[in-house]
Amino acid sequence: ALRAHAEGWSPATIGLIGTAYASAFTIGCIFAPRFIMRLGVIRTLITMLGLLGLSLVLIAVFVHPWSWALFRAMTGFCAAGAYSLIEGWLNERSENQNRGLVFSWYMIACLIGLIGGQYLLPLSSPLQMTLFLVGALCFWVAIIPVVVTGMAPPQLPTSVKLDFAGVLRNSPAAAVGNIVSGILFGTWVGFAALFADVNGYTGSGIANLMMCGTMGGLLLQFPIGRLSDFIDRRIVMAMLGGAGLVLSITTAFWMPVAPIGLRISLTR
Numbered sequence: 001a002l003r004a005h006a007e008g009w010s011p012a013t014i015g016l017i018g019t020a021y022a023s024a025f026t027i028g029c030i031f032a033p034r035f036i037m038r039l040g041v042i043r044t045l046i047t048m049l050g051l052l053g054l055s056l057v058l059i060a061v062f063v064h065p066w067s068w069a070l071f072r073a074m075t076g077f078c079a080a081g082a083y084s085l086i087e088g089w090l091n092e093r094s095e096n097q098n099r100g101l102v103f104s105w106y107m108i109a110c111l112i113g114l115i116g117g118q119y120l121l122p123l124s125s126p127l128q129m130t131l132f133l134v135g136a137l138c139f140w141v142a143i144i145p146v147v148v149t150g151m152a153p154p155q156l157p158t159s160v161k162l163d164f165a166g167v168l169r170n171s172p173a174a175a176v177g178n179i180v181s182g183i184l185f186g187t188w189v190g191f192a193a194l195f196a197d198v199n200g201y202t203g204s205g206i207a208n209l210m211m212c213g214t215m216g217g218l219l220l221q222f223p224i225g226r227l228s229d230f231i232d233r234r235i236v237m238a239m240l241g242g243a244g245l246v247l248s249i250t251t252a253f254w255m256p257v258a259p260i261g262l263r264i265s266l267t268r
Contacts, residue, residue, distance in 0.1 A: 001194040001204070003126040008132025009065055011191070017069050018190040022182070024073035030162050041085055041153035046145050048081040053139035060132035089153065097229065104225025111218040118210040122203035173234045177241070184244075188213060 037046045055075040059068055064081070070130045090245045094102040117135070124130035166268045168175045192213060 001190055002121075002197055003063075004065075004068070005194050005197060006127055007063065011194070014190060014194065017065065017072050018186060020069040020075035021072040022186055024076035025080045027076035029084065030082045031077075032081035033162070035081060036085065041120075042146060044104050045085045046143050048085070049139050049143045049146070050079040051078045053136035056132045056139070060129040060136075083189070092155070100225040100228040100233070101222075104221040107221045107225075108218060108256060111214050111221065114214050115211050115218065118207040118214075119204075121207050130160065173237055177237050181226040 001014055004017065032044075035047075039047065052075060055071045055078065058071045058074075062071070087103075090102055090106055091099070120131055120134060130143075177248045192210060193206050201209065224236065224240065
């Protein structure tokens with residue numbers, strides 16, 4: 001988003017690029033299982049990680065809104081495949097009694113990565129290729145543990161059918177919650193850094209803002225995940241949704257000007 005803003009692209013254009021990512025991510029959720037059945041878990045995951053790194057290199061080389069939309073769509077498609085494989089693997093290895101705990105640790109690892117990535121921003125200008133190449137290298141390095149792991153991959157399904165109506169019917173709270181979460185997260189990722197940039201934040205200030213927006217989720221992962229192992233997960237989701245609603249309304253009516261106040265209000 002910062003590079004796009006520096007190139008003079010409009011917020012609508014930046015939003016379109018984000019939509020390309022999200023749309024391709026959705027498509028990837030539909031077609032990724034077919035690649036898994038054809039190539040196997042390990043080869044599919046290696047392919048997805050390799051293409052994720054390649055997409056960032058292409059974004060760094062070809063700086064144009066339409067090419068960015070195409071390459072971000074490539075990123076979204078491959079990210080969906082990678083997430084499907086990793087989370088499916090974790091789901092098979094966990095049991096209902098500890099699934100909340102297992103996925104809490106998984107989310108903690110993801111959020112630590114998100115926070116660490118923000119602090120790469122002060123190290124180089126978004127107008128240079130450095131940060132894009134570092135991101136690509138991270139994806140390629142992630143191939144190594146996949147290749148050397150001694151753990152057996154999850155068993156492949158005999159058939160694949162994505163039933164949206166069935167998901168909504170069997171778990172309406174999770175389905176609706178994921179849609180709302182996706183809208184919130186997509187807006188945050190696409191425009192939070194841009195919002196900070198146009199309000200005069202420095203590189204480290206933008207990183208701090210993005211970090212605080214993620215830190216709340218990081219700190220709550222373990223207790224909320226563990227709580228969901230003892231209390232109906234729908235009740236836990238409702239409690240978190242209500243708390244998020246109150247905080248969002250508070251932020252909407254009280255938009256602090258000072259950076260520290262803004263970071264506190266967005267830490268949830």
